[in-house]
Amino acid sequence: MRIIMAGFGTVGQGFAEVLHKKTDRLNRFNESVKIVAAFDSKSFVADENGLDPLELVERKKSTGSVGSEKLKSGIDVLDSVDYDVLVEVSPTNIKDGGAGLKHVEHALKNGKDVVTVNKGPLALKFSELNKLAEKKNALLRFEGSVGGAMPIINLCSENLKGERVKSIRGIFNGTCNFILSRMDKGLPFEQALKEAQQLGYAESDPSYDIDGIDTACKVVILANSIFRRNVTFSDVSITGITSVSAEAIALAAEHDMVIRLIGEVSDTVLEVSPRLIPLGHPLSVSGTLNIAQIRTDLAGPITVSGKGAGRIETASAILSDLIAIMDRRR
Amino acid sequence: MMVNADIFVRDVPGQLVGSLEPISLVDGNIVGVVHNRENIVNGRIAVNLTFEVGSAENLEKLKNIWKSRDVMISRISSVIETFPMEYLLIGDIGASQIERLIENAGKVVGLESVDVRFSSKISSKERTAMISAKVRSEDDLEKLNAFMMTACKRAKIVYIRGVGQ
Numbered sequence: 480m481r482i483i484m485a486g487f488g489t490v491g492q493g494f495a496e497v498l499h500k501k502t503d504r505l506n507r508f509n510e511s512v513k514i515v516a517a518f519d520s521k522s523f524v525a526d527e528n529g530l531d532p533l534e535l536v537e538r539k540k541s542t543g544s545v546g547s548e549k550l551k552s553g554i555d556v557l558d559s560v561d562y563d564v565l566v567e568v569s570p571t572n573i574k575d576g577g578a579g580l581k582h583v584e585h586a587l588k589n590g591k592d593v594v595t596v597n598k599g600p601l602a603l604k605f606s607e608l609n610k611l612a613e614k615k616n617a618l619l620r621f622e623g624s625v626g627g628a629m630p631i632i633n634l635c636s637e638n639l640k641g642e643r644v645k646s647i648r649g650i651f652n653g654t655c656n657f658i659l660s661r662m663d664k665g666l667p668f669e670q671a672l673k674e675a676q677q678l679g680y681a682e683s684d685p686s687y688d689i690d691g692i693d694t695a696c697k698v699v700i701l702a703n704s705i706f707r708r709n710v711t712f713s714d715v716s717i718t719g720i721t722s723v724s725a726e727a728i729a730l731a732a733e734h735d736m737v738i739r740l741i742g743e744v745s746d747t748v749l750e751v752s753p754r755l756i757p758l759g760h761p762l763s764v765s766g767t768l769n770i771a772q773i774r775t776d777l778a779g780p781i782t783v784s785g786k787g788a789g790r791i792e793t794a795s796a797i798l799s800d801l802i803a804i805m806d807r808r809r
Numbered sequence: 810m811m812v813n814a815d816i817f818v819r820d821v822p823g824q825l826v827g828s829l830e831p832i833s834l835v836d837g838n839i840v841g842v843v844h845n846r847e848n849i850v851n852g853r854i855a856v857n858l859t860f861e862v863g864s865a866e867n868l869e870k871l872k873n874i875w876k877s878r879d880v881m882i883s884r885i886s887s888v889i890e891t892f893p894m895e896y897l898l899i900g901d902i903g904a905s906q907i908e909r910l911i912e913n914a915g916k917v918v919g920l921e922s923v924d925v926r927f928s929s930k931i932s933s934k935e936r937t938a939m940i941s942a943k944v945r946s947e948d949d950l951e952k953l954n955a956f957m958m959t960a961c962k963r964a965k966i967v968y969i970r971g972v973g974q
Contacts, residue, residue, distance in 0.1 A: 727899050731897060731939070734939060736971070738969060755971040757971075
């Protein structure tokens with residue numbers, strides 16, 4: 480199994496480390512798994528005999544680049560190396576999908592399997608990419624794009640195959656949940672945000688998280704992949720958490736409730752908004768955890784929870800998708 | 810609907826089971842049974858039952874079966890199932906504005922009960938209000954949600970709703 484890695488940031492490096500760590504587990508397929516090329520925004524490196532994942536991580540850390548060659552375009556790398564699976568982990572671009580969308584499209588057009596956690600291409604062009612994958616008999620998997628290590632997409636589409644999923648609602652953004660949890664303790668919004676930034680949970684420009692954009696992308700992915708809807712990012716009704724005042728938090732607390740940013744999706748609903756959650760309700764979790772409540776017709780409500788972000792946690796989802804592809808291609 | 814009833818059954822073997830069986834016959838669901846052997850009146854033992862039945866019609870059927878089986882009904886009270894929802898309205902909200910909002914909501918759906926609380930920070934310009942409402946059906950809940958969303962949007966009030974049951 481020959482892999483090209485598009486993007487070598489936090490998640491990419493995490494995946495390289497996991498690949499090294501799980502060599503024994505992957506060997507059960509009697510097929511070696513090797514990275515034959517990797518590129519980031521500036522550089523690339525390729526070797527058909529396989530690259531050492533830890534050396535790639537080391538070089539990225541010491542030089543800021545994954546390769547020694549200057550990158551002209553990721554497509555050039557995809558065209559110049561033979562591979563089986565593209566692992567697309569470049570940064571999310573929600574405006575036009577960015578380079579990530581081009582990479583995924585290009586790989587699928589050439590019949591290559593793709594594993595991605597890049598929400599941009601999935602939130603903007605899910606339907607097109609899915610059709611393209613079907614047409615080219617390629618596999619497109621994206622478990623890590625929603626909830627990081629928390630299993631949800633494959634859980635619904637594979638383990639709950641016999642169920643009709645009626646709705647999914649959950650906390651899909653750890654940064655917002657951290658901020659709201661700190662506000663529960665009496666911190667004003669600005670201070671809670673600053674704390675999230677200092678701890679590395681929020682970016683210097685936090686709008687992607689606090690305006691509900693990140694959660695909206697995930698809601699779109701769930702709607703398209705699990706509910707078979709044909710929606711895109713612009714179809715989501717989005718309200719972020721910036722309007723949640725300390726007074727609102729206090730009034731909710733007087734009623735034994737907390738406020739959490741909830742993404743909700745069903746056959747008719749596509750919404751991201753702050754919601755009042757009774758204390759003790761499964762969705763009243765605190766901190767950076769992600770959680771989802773899946774309502775099904777036969778099994779009733781199913782709740783899953785896990786770390787929604789983090790290099791190794793997200794890499795674990797990529798690994799499970801990669802193994803699923805290896806299973807299918809055997 | 811959820812029903813709570815006090816009945817008296819004869820203090821002979823098989824009578825308790827004979828009083829519970831008709832609940833299943835009308836497609837009811839027994840939630841709780843308290844068999845009070847200390848409360849015996851004229852050779853009959855008091856039993857307190859809590860159960861769900863689908864409709865008032867089924868409850869009437871059950872009462873008739875009990876009568877035919879010599880089960881005495883001492884008290885029966887039904888609790889209508891309601892669907893609660895909370896709305897937190899953030900902004901410069903006045904009591905009269907809330908009153909109008911609830912009045913208009915009442916024209917869209919039948920409200921079983923409404924409770925309004927304001928934040929205690931009276932001096933603040935941004936006075937937050939919490940409306941706790943109960944309606945009779947999930948359909949009504951959807952209508953109420955839709956009404957609140959539109960009304961708050963029109964009045965430029967940020968609102969946060971609950972997640973229901």
